[in-house]
Every structure is written in C-alpha cells, then in structure tokens.
Amino acid sequence: MSMIEFHDVQKYYGDFHALKNINLTVEAGETVVLIGPSGSGKSTLIRTINGLEPIQKGQLIVNGYDLADKKTDPNKIRKNVGMVFQHFNLYANKTVLENIMLAPKIVLKRPDDENREFAMKLLDKVGLANKADSYPRQLSGGQQQRIAIARSLAMKPKCLLFDEPTSALDPEMIDDVLNVMKDIARDSDMTMLVVTHEMGFAREVGDRVIFMADGEILEDDSKETFFDGQPSNERARQFLSKIIVHK
Amino acid sequence: MSMIEFHDVQKYYGDFHALKNINLTVEAGETVVLIGPSGSGKSTLIRTINGLEPIQKGQLIVNGYDLADKKTDPNKIRKNVGMVFQHFNLYANKTVLENIMLAPKIVLKRPDDENREFAMKLLDKVGLANKADSYPRQLSGGQQQRIAIARSLAMKPKCLLFDEPTSALDPEMIDDVLNVMKDIARDSDMTMLVVTHEMGFAREVGDRVIFMADGEILEDDSKETFFDGQPSNERARQFLSKIIVHK
C-alpha cells in the first residue's frame, strides 16, 4: 500500500494558487527529499499531508484515509504521521521529558511507566538522556531539534514529515540532527518526506528527489538520476548550482 | 591609525564572564572575519565596538574615541561605525527609502535632495531601486538584508560591523547579500569586521580570520595561514572541519 497519494491536488490561499495539480505517490518505507526555491510550496505541500492545511480540489490519501473528505478526522492521520518543523515548536511550558510524554499519554493513553521508559529510550537514541528535565529554551537549537524528533517518534508513527529541520541551526549543530535523521531513514519501515537543502543527506539516504517551483512539481527523480544524470529541468539545474556554489 | 583597538578588555553579563582579556587591533581598510562556536562571544565582541554593550575593564578605542571612558558619547562613534544584524532590524514602520534616509536626515542634517539622491544610488548598488516604497515586511530576507546594508552605508561610515548577516537567509538568497558585501570589502577604505560562517566569503575578501571560543580569542591568523597552513589551535581545527563537512 502507498503511504501518501496526491491525485490532482489543488490548494489555494484565498486567491493565491499555492499547489498546482499535484500528483505524487510515496510508498511505505521510502525516503523522499523535497527541494525548491523559497515560496515554491514545499511547506504547503507537506502541511497538507498532516491536515494542517486543507486542500480545495483533488484527492489526498494518507495511510488509507482521504484528507479531502470533510468527514475524515485529521487526528486519525496525525496519530500515525509525525511532523518536525524548522523552528522545532517544542512546548515552551514543558520540560523535555514532558514534551515527549504528553501526546502518548493523552492521545494513546499509554501507561505512565511504559511511557516514561520509552521516552527515555528515545532520548538516549538522540543522545540527550541527560537533558530530560531541562526546558526547551535552555537547549541549543540542535538539541531542541533532536528533542522534537524524539517527540514525534514517541507516537510510533508510520511516517515522518520534516520541514527544513536544519535551516535554523548553527552550522556546528547540523551534523548531530542529520545523523539522527539518517538513523531513522535507515530503519526500512519508516516513510520520510524531508524538505531540506542538505544535499549530503539526500545523497546518503534519499530514495528520490523532488524539485518544486511555483507550486508545481517539476522533477521527480531517483537519487541517482538527480545527482549523476543531472536533472532534466532547466530551473532545477540552475537552483542546484546556486545552493551548492557558496558552500 | 588603527580603526579598532582592544586592550585587555573584560566584559561581564552579571556574573558571567563573556569576554576574557581581549586584545585585538584592526587597521583601517582591513576586512576581518570572526568565527567560533555558538555562545563563544562573537556577537558580544562586535556589539561592544558599537557601544551597544558596555565593557567592564580594559581599553577599547574605536576611531580615536575611548569607549571605556564614561564621558565618551557612543553616538560619536556610531556615526562612523555602522552595524548590520542577523535579523536586519529594519524600521518596521518606515518604507525602504525612509529607512535609508532617516539617520542622514536627522543626525547629519543632510539636505533632502542630496539625501534622496544618495539613497537611490545605494539602492541601485544593492540592486533594489524598484523597492524604494515597499515596507520591510513585504520583502524577502535577502532583500531586507541588502536594504540594511544600504541603510548603514547611507551614513558614509568608515567601518562596518556584520553579525551573521546571512545566517537567517534562505540558501538561495545568500549569494546576493555576499556579493554586496564583497563589493564593499574591495573598496579599500572601508574597515569591516564580519561574524560569519561563510568560508567562501572569508577566502575571497578576508584579510584575517579570528577564531573565538568561550569568550577568548584563540587564533588570529592571516587568511593564508588559516586556510592553507591549518590553524595551530586544536579547537579551531575541529570547528573548521565541522562547519565544512556537510556542505
């Protein structure tokens, strides 16, 4: 079964046509990297998958539920689809451990003991077991982002969405976050859709690279085609050269 | 004459020792790049040069004025020393043109005609003449940062300070800002002190590279020594490898 299916999806903000006739299928277990210039609709696209933005036309089936259907409760989807944001969006009023334990406790009614144990295991996995009782603001950006990933994993999702997870980080911090993400990507069960300009990550663990501009998908290539064979689309080539030049 | 001279400068935030015994001289016309891990005191250091943070001990002479002396009016220094911030800090309530014309009008009493003409020249230089009547929030980050640079230049400063001018920008936008900065750096009269992790910029126009950690200056090398001869300090080497690896 495919995890995510877009069929002729159209999305408007008021009059503004933000997603134009999107067709895209992501299979379970795939890792897909989404790139494109600012304002091209990358964030919009992955936010629709989580029901954070409604779509106006077409069909969008996530984990078997049709999001275009008004009767679908987006919460059903969110239980299985986690999201990691550019600015982490950790709960500012809760400690690290509370951040991770909140949703499993309230939504899944996971027993406290089990919940805590699993949370600590995740903290260990992201290398921050010693920060369990800190508040988000006491942590560096890189640490916060790893906590945000752990928070998503606590719901044992089938699919994770990432929206520029490293672009707000100090250059030094980026590595640690990417390493955690690579670990997850290598776990063959997890479906991942990642908006990022870290081409190293795409090269290493991506299965496909998708290029968007102006609300459209202009390229949808296997990693090999994209990096070795050069993208066929002129704008995609141009973009790729620009984001690599000054590094 | 040296433009900036630190002599045994100490800076505290309450009990926290943010700058430890800083000694540093920047000659007029030099372009100096300042790097170091987050929290090492880079921002603090360049903010003291502009009198935005007071120092507690030592001597800090900028453009001939001693900032440690309570009698020195920091405004005298700021007229000749501009600053560009990570988050641009454009006046949100003024148009682009008003942003650029405000300080020359009020501080230098530059006649309106001349002021406007010079402002438009600067806008042209940063490639945004067509945005004169926009408000900052209507512009992309990269555009805002170029306006911020034009605003600083409008005061015809002898020295410009940059605090991570590109780190809040989309990857695509960084180039345009760096190009404007390179132009300025090539003008041999301008003294520039730049906090940045853009090593391409440092290589191309920097004269010296300074590495800070924990409030101390650990390396102060010519560009050639730093990039070709490898920094002598172990932490600086490590840092350098980390920020270059994933690009």
Place this chain on the structure above:
Amino acid sequence: ALSKRDVLQADKESNTITWGVKADTKLFGLMNVKTNQVEGFEIDLAKAMTKEILGKNGKAIFVPVTSQTRVPLLRNGNIDAIMATMTITPDRAKQVDFTRSYFNAGQAILVKKGSPIKSVKDLDKSGSVVLGVTGSNSVENIAKYAPKARVLQLSDYAQALTALKSGQGQALTTDNGILYGMSVENPGYTVVGGSFTKEPYGIAVNKGQDKFRHRLNKALTTLEKNGTYNRILKKWFGNVQGFNYEEMKR
C-alpha cells in the same frame, strides 16, 4: 478662612443666597426636565426665605447636591446653606449647625398591598429586610423600632422602590411625604402604620455662622406667621393622597 467669613454679610452684599438642594427628590426638590429648573417644597421655601432676608430683589441660587456632597460643599463655601431633606440628628449637629426644623417629616413604611406587615413592629423578626435610601438616617431608626430587621440602603428612591417590587425586601422605609408620592404612582403599594418617628428637617449652615443661622430662623418664623409657609405646604402636599397636610400646618 471660610469660617471667619460672615456669610450673612457676604450674601447681603451680593444680594444672593446659594442653597444646596436636592434635584432628584419628588415634592422636595426635583429637576424639571422641560425647563431645567429645580422645583419643590424646599425650593419654594428657600426662595421665600431669600426674599424675606434680602428683600424683593434678593436672588436664590440653587446648587444640586447629593447626600455625599452636601456637607463638603458647605464646608468649601460652594453653598451657603443646605436645604435638602436633611434630618437633624445629634451626630450631625456635631459637624454643622442646624436651624429650627422647617418640616416635620416622619419615617413610615411602604409595603405591597395585602402584605401581612401592618406596621413597623411586624418587621421586628429575623429574616425581614427593610429597604432604605443612602443618606437618610433610616438605619438607626429601624434599629430602634425593629432591631431584628436588616436594612439595605440603595442609592435613590426609584432604585429602592424597584428593589421592593423585585422582592429584595418586605418594606421600604423613608420619610412619609416621599412614600405617599410613590404610592400615588404605584397603586399596588401602600403606606401602613403611619409615621413612627419624627424626622425634623433642618437647614444646615457652617459652624460659627450664628448670625446667619439666627436670621434664617427669624425668616422662617415670619413666613410661618404670614401664611406663606402654609401656602407652599398646600401647593406641594395638598393633593398627596394619604398625607395629612393639615397636621403639618404652622
């Protein structure tokens, strides 16, 4: 400085007397919304007394007061005298000087027709609530005549009556003249038991103004003797049902 000023002398020089009067109390002092003039028994009496003291061309100026403002205004010299349904009590006499009483009101109670309460004594049981108006000294009187009752003071007569209608109390107490006026407007309500206290209204002047006070007393006597007083009394209270104005004649 104010207390040293001779009010009578000053009034004679300016040919005016400034009275603090009620503007929201029917029959005694009420603003006419058509003419923007205050009208009532106290107004007419004050006018007559002014003429009596200053002569035909004497002018009475009326300043509306409330029970909170009347004494401070007197103290500050904004007004020369208070004629505003102010009952003479020993406590108050410590702060201001009163003339002889110019109106012998009595406190009574107003109840809903058919109420089991026939007189103030029926209110003397725990749980009974009597409504009054801030600034009248009804609390103390009720404490004397119906010690077990609780008194709620509201800020004006209309509010008190409305509270009575809402069942916030079993009876409304204040001076009888005012109660009779209400019973005319509201046929479902009636004054019972007659007056159970004497509420002599006096004109208040500042301490130390003995000359002025004596002159006011003298003017009052003259008006009582020459029939002016009775004429004014009849004009305002002659038609109030249940109110025995003959008894009040002087």
Place this chain on the structure above:
Amino acid sequence: MQNFIDAYSWINIRYLLQGLWVTVEVSVASIILSYIFGTILGIIRYANIKYVSAIVGFIIDLIRNLPLLLIIFFTYFGLPNLGFKPAIIEAAILAMTVFESMMIAEIVRSGIVAVDSGQMEGALSNGLSYWQGLRIVILPQAMKNMIPALVSQFISLVKDTSLATIIVLPEMMYHAQIIYGQNTNYIIPMFIALAVLYFIVCYALSLLAKYLDKRMSYR
C-alpha cells in the same frame, strides 16, 4: 408597557441626550489630555531616568490603584483646600485625566517593552540617539500594538464618566436619575436606554479602533 411609552417621551429622551452630550464632552477632553500625559509618563517610566522614573512609577501605582470615585471626590473637594476651586466639569475632566493618564502610562510602558529590541539597536547603530530612536522608531510601532489596550481603556473611560454623578456632573447617568426621579416607574426603561446609548458610543469607539488598526498596518 405604558411606563415605557411615557418614559421615552421626547422631553425625556432629549434630556437624556443632553446628558450624553456632557458625557461625550468630558470623555473627549479626558481622552485627549490623558493620552498626551499618559504617553509622557509611560515614556518616563520606561526610560529609566535616575530617581525620576522610580518616583513617577510610584505615583502611577498609587493613583491607578485607587477607585476613580474617590479620586473624583478628592479632586472636587480636596483641591479647594489648596486654593484652586474647580467647576464641576473641570473637576470631572481633571480627575478623569489624572486617573486615566496613569492607566495609559502603564499601557504605553508595556507597549514599548513589547517592541522588538532589535529596532532600538538598529536605530542606535545607525547613529540615532536614544531619544530619537524612541520617538521616531519605537513609539510609532508601540502605538500600533497598543491600540486594542488603549481602546479598552477609553471605553472604560467613557463609562467611568458616570461616576461623576457623585459630584452632580450633569452627564447621562445623572440625567437618567433625574428622569426616573419624576416617576419611579421609569427606572427600568431608563436603564435600558442607558445600556443602549453607552453601547452605541463605546462600540463606535471600538469600530474606530479596528479601522485605525487596519489603516496603520504597514504591509
């Protein structure tokens, strides 16, 4: 029902509207004055001027913690002791201005605090002085953010003028009392009329605020 018809006679309504006019006069005067003084005091309090800011801060706290009713009372009856004898309307405007200035000062202070500190740094490093930065860059932005709080305060102010009935200011509430003094049955119709008229005035104020808010948003 008859009570309502009688109560809403043209003469009574006209009298009520005369009261409304005084309410509006006092409100407008107090809004303008307290806006000016409140802004000045708020800036002084924010600016950390030695001693002055602390003293101003204490006075602000003291006055804004007192019931307005008492301030009106003290203004009208206390000032003559100091040799100044205000007329009723002057006393009302003065008391409202003193009280509301303190409330507004507090709003202005927190409005300034809320402006991104980068704005002041931008202005300083651009060569402007602290006061120039405050006046030209910070205040206009703070004012925009403060509009909702200010309008809430002005709405309170309009309604608070009714407290001046205590010194017999001939405003709307007092006129209503006079009207239902003619006939006690008019009280409920009068309270309804008061609710409607105050609502109209205050709601108009909040609509004005929304309009200003839209017009001032620089986007």
Place this chain on the structure above:
Amino acid sequence: MIHIFATQWPLLLEGLGRTLLCSIIALFFSLIIGSLFAIFEIMPNKIMRVIGNIYVEVFRNIPLLVITMFFFVVIPLYVTKINGFTAGTIGLTIYTSAFIAETVRSGIQSVDPGQMEGAMSNGLTFWQSMRYVVLPQAFKIVIPPLGNQFINLVKNSSVLAFVAGFDLMYQGNMIANNTLQTMPTFFVVGILYLVITMPLSYYMRYLEKKLA
C-alpha cells in the same frame, strides 16, 4: 482620620472583607468564563466565533451598574431571589469576563502559532492543544494586562454599594452620612482599597519580571 478608623472599624472591616470576598469569587469565575469566550473567539467554527464576539462586545460596552441592576431587580422578578452581594458579584463577573476574554484572546494570538501546530501534528486535538500547550503560555504573556484587569475588578467591586452589598464603599457611604466626616471617611476607605490593590499590583509586577 484615625478617629474614623478607631470608632468605625467593625463596619470598615466588614466592608473590606466583603470587597475582598466578592473580588476573589469574581476573579475566579471571570478568569474561567473569560478564557472560554476568548477561545470561542478564535475557534475555527464561525458560529462559536460570533457567539464569543457578541458576548465580549455587549458586556464590554455597557456600564457595569446596568448589568448589576439587571441582576438585582429583574432576575428576582422572573427567576429567583438573589441578594445584592450575589447580584453584584455576578454582574462584576460577567462584566470583567468580557474584558478578560479580550485580553486572553490577544494573549493566545501572540503565542507562536507553531506551538499549536506542533501539538496538533503530534496528535492532540484542538482543545487538548489549547489546554495543555497554548493557554499556559498565553497566561504568561497576558499577566501585565490581566493584572490591570484584576485591579480594575477590585475597584469595580464598589458597584456593590449600589445594590446594598455591604462592601467597603457602601460602608464608607454610611459612615460618611452618619458622621458627616465625609473627607476623612473616604480617605480611610481609599487607604483600605490600596491595602488590597497595591500588593496585588506589586505581585503582578513581580510575576511579570519573574516570567520574562
């Protein structure tokens, strides 16, 4: 002044107690009701938004005295008997909750929308996200303006004086009338109000600093 307090302290203390009691009750309920309507005002559901809006605009824009009088004289006629203290406290609660709703709404809107998105994408519902994540943060932001509202509430509790609620202002009026020592009486009353409001405003300031 000292004399007033020396002779009238039982009444004054009763008044102070009533003022305090009324304020605490009204504070508690107006905070709950105000927050509820604040949430209504920003809910995705349009009907709820309209309800929230109407509540706030109506009760914010009519005088407190009118609302209180309504409960004191109209409700007993048709619904149930309530005394002045209760009527005043209800009126005060409704009035203040409209202002608090405004304050809390702007507080909620100034919480980074990312917080709500984070919670929702983590699987929480709108109400759960509000309750566990957004509201606790909104309250921090609105502490200064909320402090203003609390102080207003204490002072506005003097509306009880109009419906015989035996609060501080009511007792002050009575004492002033019986003794005719108007200015000294109100001076003492003013000080007693400060006894409640000053600590409150300093506590608010302290909270504001602490949470900054």
